[in-house]
């Protein structure tokens with residue numbers, strides 16, 4: 829099964845402030861901006877070569893990214909691996925004893941199906957499996 833790093837998620841307080849700063853530093857604008865209500869975030873994707881960058885702004889302070897910002901501040905929030913079959917990836921991680929945040933895949937940015945592994949199972953790192961349409 830192919831396993832690539834699809835993107836790095838970066839938690840930011842404000843996309844309006846962060847996206848121009850990243851655009852200036854990288855010399856490229858975000859490929860797109862999107863609301864992902866299922867994850868309670870607004871997303872700006874930068875299609876850099878290889879893994880993309882996903883800036884995440886919480887829609888509410890109570891959501892997962894809002895809570896992350898509260899406790900850990902801005903910065904790298906998750907690593908997303910692209911998989912051919914998110915259900916299979918989820919089942920494998922679960923069989924291996926990982927604690928899952930998602931027992932079933934949900935809708936992520938760009939129409940992808942995603943599932944998250946709990947950071948307690950992976951040394952404090954939040955891992956996302958992404959199946960692209």
Ligand code: CO
Nearest residue numbers: 837882908956
């Ligand atoms: Co992500």
